[in-house]
Amino acid sequence: MTNSSDRQTRISYDDLTSLLARIFVRFGVSEANAAIVAANCAGCERDGSLSHGVFRMPGYVSSLRSGWVDGKAVAAVLDVSTAFIRVDARNGFAQPALSLAMPLAVEKASKFGAAVLAIKDSHHFSALWPDLEPLARNGFVALSMVSGLACVAPPGGRKAVMGTNPIAFATPVDGANPMIFDFATSSMSNGDLRIAAREGRGVPLGTGVDAEGEFTEDPSRILDGGALLPFGGHKGSALSLMVEVLASALTGGQFSSEVDFSAHSGAETPKTGQLVIVIDPRRGGNEVFASRVAQLMDVVRASGQTRLPSDRRYRTREAAERDGIPLNDETYQNLLSMTR
Amino acid sequence: MTNSSDRQTRISYDDLTSLLARIFVRFGVSEANAAIVAANCAGCERDGSLSHGVFRMPGYVSSLRSGWVDGKAVAAVLDVSTAFIRVDARNGFAQPALSLAMPLAVEKASKFGAAVLAIKDSHHFSALWPDLEPLARNGFVALSMVSGLACVAPPGGRKAVMGTNPIAFATPVDGANPMIFDFATSSMSNGDLRIAAREGRGVPLGTGVDAEGEFTEDPSRILDGGALLPFGGHKGSALSLMVEVLASALTGGQFSSEVDFSAHSGAETPKTGQLVIVIDPRRGGNEVFASRVAQLMDVVRASGQTRLPSDRRYRTREAAERDGIPLNDETYQNLLSMTR
Numbered sequence: 014m015t016n017s018s019d020r021q022t023r024i025s026y027d028d029l030t031s032l033l034a035r036i037f038v039r040f041g042v043s044e045a046n047a048a049i050v051a052a053n054c055a056g057c058e059r060d061g062s063l064s065h066g067v068f069r070m071p072g073y074v075s076s077l078r079s080g081w082v083d084g085k086a087v088a089a090v091l092d093v094s095t096a097f098i099r100v101d102a103r104n105g106f107a108q109p110a111l112s113l114a115m116p117l118a119v120e121k122a123s124k125f126g127a128a129v130l131a132i133k134d135s136h137h138f139s140a141l142w143p144d145l146e147p148l149a150r151n152g153f154v155a156l157s158m159v160s161g162l163a164c165v166a167p168p169g170g171r172k173a174v175m176g177t178n179p180i181a182f183a184t185p186v187d188g189a190n191p192m193i194f195d196f197a198t199s200s201m202s203n204g205d206l207r208i209a210a211r212e213g214r215g216v217p218l219g220t221g222v223d224a225e226g227e228f229t230e231d232p233s234r235i236l237d238g239g240a241l242l243p244f245g246g247h248k249g250s251a252l253s254l255m256v257e258v259l260a261s262a263l264t265g266g267q268f269s270s271e272v273d274f275s276a277h278s279g280a281e282t283p284k285t286g287q288l289v290i291v292i293d294p295r296r297g298g299n300e301v302f303a304s305r306v307a308q309l310m311d312v313v314r315a316s317g318q319t320r321l322p323s324d325r326r327y328r329t330r331e332a333a334e335r336d337g338i339p340l341n342d343e344t345y346q347n348l349l350s351m352t353r
Numbered sequence: 354m355t356n357s358s359d360r361q362t363r364i365s366y367d368d369l370t371s372l373l374a375r376i377f378v379r380f381g382v383s384e385a386n387a388a389i390v391a392a393n394c395a396g397c398e399r400d401g402s403l404s405h406g407v408f409r410m411p412g413y414v415s416s417l418r419s420g421w422v423d424g425k426a427v428a429a430v431l432d433v434s435t436a437f438i439r440v441d442a443r444n445g446f447a448q449p450a451l452s453l454a455m456p457l458a459v460e461k462a463s464k465f466g467a468a469v470l471a472i473k474d475s476h477h478f479s480a481l482w483p484d485l486e487p488l489a490r491n492g493f494v495a496l497s498m499v500s501g502l503a504c505v506a507p508p509g510g511r512k513a514v515m516g517t518n519p520i521a522f523a524t525p526v527d528g529a530n531p532m533i534f535d536f537a538t539s540s541m542s543n544g545d546l547r548i549a550a551r552e553g554r555g556v557p558l559g560t561g562v563d564a565e566g567e568f569t570e571d572p573s574r575i576l577d578g579g580a581l582l583p584f585g586g587h588k589g590s591a592l593s594l595m596v597e598v599l600a601s602a603l604t605g606g607q608f609s610s611e612v613d614f615s616a617h618s619g620a621e622t623p624k625t626g627q628l629v630i631v632i633d634p635r636r637g638g639n640e641v642f643a644s645r646v647a648q649l650m651d652v653v654r655a656s657g658q659t660r661l662p663s664d665r666r667y668r669t670r671e672a673a674e675r676d677g678i679p680l681n682d683e684t685y686q687n688l689l690s691m692t693r
Contacts, residue, residue: 093466093636094465094466094467094633094636095435095436095464095465095466096435096436096465096466096467096468097465097466097467097632097633097636124435125434125435125436125437125465126433126434126435126436126437126469127434127436127437127467127468127469127630128436128467129466129467129632154598154599154603156595166656166657167653167656167657167658168658169657169658169659169660170653170656170657170658171656171657172655172656172657173656174652174653174655174656175653182591182595182598184595184598184602192594192598194588194591194594194595196587196588196591198588244585244586244588245584245585245586245588245589246584246585247536247662248534248536248538248584248585248589249585249588250658251522251534251536251662254532254534254649254653254661254662255496255522255524255534257649258494258522258524258532258646258649259494261645261649262524262634262639262642262645262646262649263494263632263634263639263642264639265639268645268648268649268652270652290467290630290632292437292469292603292630293434293437294602294603296433296434296437299602299603299604299605302602302603305601305602305608306598306602308608309594309597309598309601309602309608312514312608312610313507313510313514313515313594315512315514316506316507316510316511316512316513316514317506317507317509317510317511317512318507318508318509318510318590319509320509321594322587322591322594
C-alpha cells in the first residue's frame with residue numbers, strides 16, 4: 014500500500030458498515046454474515062482499533078477470493094452440556110458463529126452461573142473486545158482467547174509456532190462503560206507489526222527476531238521469515254501456551270502451527286478456534302459486584318494511573334459518534350473501489 | 354534471618370509435613386487444617402517453590418499469633434447455582450477451604466462441563482499450582498487467581514494498590530505430568546523479593562520503585578514504602594486488574610488495597626479471595642484433548658524452547674522423592690525450635 018494522504022473523509026458508523034457489507038457480499042459473503050462482519054470491522058475503525066479496522070479489508074477480500082474461508086457458512090451450535098456449548102463455525106468467520114451461539118451462552122450463564130463456549134474452525138481476523146462488550150453491558154464477566162497464525166517463537170525457540178494469541182477480559186463497571194482489555198500475548202500484534210512495516214517505522218528491540226534468530230528493530234525482517242516474541246518473557250509465553258490449549262486443543266480446532274495456507278494462495282485469515290467463558294456475578298448473590306468494580310477503578314485512578322484499559326477506545330468512539338469516523342481519502346477511495 | 358549454613362539435612366516429604374503440622378497445631382491451627390496447610394507447604398519445599406516453602410513458616414506463625422487468621426476456621430460451602438459455588442473461608446487459610454469445596458466443584462464440572470468456585474475471606478499464603486495439580490491429574494483444565502497485599506503500583510501510578518495477584522493454569526498432558534504455570538502478575542513475587550532482600554541481592558531495574566517513586570535495584574528499598582511494578586507493562590497491569598475483579602469483587606472478598614493489618618501486629622497473610630474455574634474438556638466430546646496438548650508440547654519443545662512451565666518443578670520433585678528434601682541445618686533447627 015502507498016502512503017496515506019492527509020485529506021480526510023468523515024463517515025458515519027452506519028454508512029461505513031453498509032459500505033463494508035457491500036464489499037463482503039461482493040466477495041461471496043452471505044447478506045446475514047456480511048452485516049455482522051462489517052459492523053465488527055466498522056466498530057474497530059470507529060473506536061480507534063485501527064489494526065483491526067478497514068486496514069484489514071484487503072486481507073478479508075484476499076482470503077475470500079482464495080476460497081480459504083467460507084463467507085456463507087452457517088455455524089452449528091451444539092448444546093453439549095449444561096454449562097458447555099460447542100460451536101462448529103464450519104470454516105466461516107468467527108463473528109457470525111459467535112452471534113448465533115451467544116443467546117444460548119447468555120441463557121446458560123444466567124440460569125446456571127457460568128457457561129463455556131468452545132468454537133472451532135472459525136476465522137477470527139478482528140479484535141476480541143467487540144465479542145465481549147455486549148456481555149459486559151448485560152452484567153456478565155467474560156474472558157476470551159483466540160489462537161492464530163504461527164508468527165511467535167517461544168523464549169529460546171528458533172521457530173514461530175504460536176499465534177499472537179490474544180486474550181480479552183470484560184467486566185461491568187457500575188455507572189460507567191465496561192472495562193475491557195484485549196491484548197496480544199506477543200510483544201506486538203501482527204496488525205501493528207504490519208502497520209509499522211508499511212510506514213517504515215522501527216520496533217523496539219525484543220519485539221522479535223529475524224530469519225536467523227537475531228533480534229531486530231526492522232518489522233519487515235520479523236515478517237520475512239522471522240518471528241515475534243511473547244510479551245513479558247516466560248510469563249507471556251505461558252499465557253500464549255494457555256491460549257493454544259484452550260482455543261485450539263479444547264475447542265477441537267487447529268493449533269496456530271497447523272494452519273496451512275499452501276493450497277489457497279492469498280489466504281490471510283487464521284482458521285483456528287476461540288474459547289469464551291461467561292460468568293454471571295449476580296447469580297451467586299453478589300448484588301454489589303458492579304459497584305465494587307467501580308470502586309476498584311477509582312482506587313487505581315487515584316493511585317496515579319491516568320489511562321485504564323478501554324478508556325481511549327470509548328473516548329475515540331465518542332468523538333466518532335459526534336464527528337463521524339475519520340478515513341483518509343485514499344483509504345476511502347480504495348474501499349469504494351472494492352465495491353465495484 | 355541470618356545467612357544459611359552450607360550443611361544440609363535431607364528430610365522426607367512425610368516427615369517434613371508432620372513437622373510443619375506440629376508447628377501449625379502449636380500455634381492454634383486445628384489438626385485437620387494443619388494437615389492440609391503443612392502438606393501444601395512441604396510440597397512447595399519439595400518441588401523447589403522455595404518462596405512458598407518453609408521460608409513462609411515464620412510468616413504463618415506470626416499471622417497466627419497476631420490473631421489475624423483463624424487456624425480453626427471451617428469454611429461454609431454454598432451451592433448457589435448449577436455451575437457456581439461460593440465459599441466463605443471464614444477468615445481461615447485458603448487450602449482447607451478449597452479442600453472442602455473441591456469435591457463439589459469436581460462433581461459440577463463433571464456433570465455440567467464447567468464450574469466456578471468463588472472463595473472469599475481466605476488467607477492464601479502459598480503457591481497456586483498445588484491447588485490445581487489434582488484437578489489436572491483428574492483430566493480437568495483449571496484456571497485460578499488470588500488477590501493479595503497492596504505492594505504493586507500500576508504503570509504511571511505512585512502508590513501500591515494491587516497485590517502480586519498471581520494467575521495459575523493447569524492442563525492434563527497425555528502420557529506426562531500436567532502442564533501448570535503459576536506466576537505473579539508483578540515483575541517478581543513478594544516472596545522472591547524478600548529472599549533477594551534477605552540475601553542482599555539486587556533486582557533488575559524495572560522491578561519496582563522506592564518510596565519516592567524512583568526505579569531502584571535494591572529490594573529492601575522496594576519493600577520499605579516503595580512498590581513492585583507489574584510484569585510486561587500495561588498488559589501485566591491489565592491482568593492484575595482482572596485478578597482484583599475476579600478474586601475480590603466477584604467473590605465478595607476484599608481488594609488488595611483494603612487489607613488492613615493495623616489492629617493485628619505481626620499479621621502477614623493476605624485476607625482476600627480466590628477464583629477457580631474448572632472445565633471438563635471431555636464433557637464436550639473432545640476425547641483426544643490430552644493427546645492434542647501432548648502434541649502441542651512436542652511442537653513447542655521442537656521449536657527450541659528447552660524448559661516448559663513446570664518442567665523444573667517435576668524434576669526437583671523427582672530428586673526430592675529419591676534423595677529427600679534438602680534443608681540447610683539452620684533452617685531445620687529453626688523449624689524444630691518452632692515446635693517447642
